[in-house]
Amino acid sequence: MSAQLKITLDDDQRSQLDRATEQSGKSLSEEIRERLSLSFLLEMRSRDTADLLFALLRIADVVADEIGFDWSENERARATFVSAVVDQIMSYELRTNPNPIPRLGGARPDDSPEALGGFIARGYRRDRRREAPGLSSLAKKYSAEPPEDT
Structure with missing residues (x-):
């Protein structure tokens, strides 16, 4: 079910x-609707x-x-x-156990953070290749075609 909603935008937003x-x-x-969904x-x-998502955009601009x-x-x-992204990430205080047990398919509790990070990044790129045709225009705007796994 859809409902109409009347809103007022300033000239720049329009x-x-x-x-x-x-x-x-x-x-x-x-x-x-797409932009509203992104905000949620x-x-x-x-x-x-x-905060990190917005920092990444700002860091890229700078x-x-x-x-x-x-x-x-x-x-x-x-x-x-x-270097700037790593510095930004390291500025956040850890709030939980710094040594959680990984719950990733194929990952082991004793895998290094580098191995886990590579596993996660390759999975992201693999998923992006599968999803690319159906991605929203907004998602496409903020993400380039993922590179092939190396």
């Missing part, structure tokens, strides 16, 4: 939505995870401004981005 619908080919209603998705994450390249276009920009 212009941004108009540009987004032109780029995506979606109706204004579809674009608004962010709320379902921990405060630190949501790296591009300072280095002159996007992090995905230049090795120095990538290394700077990685």
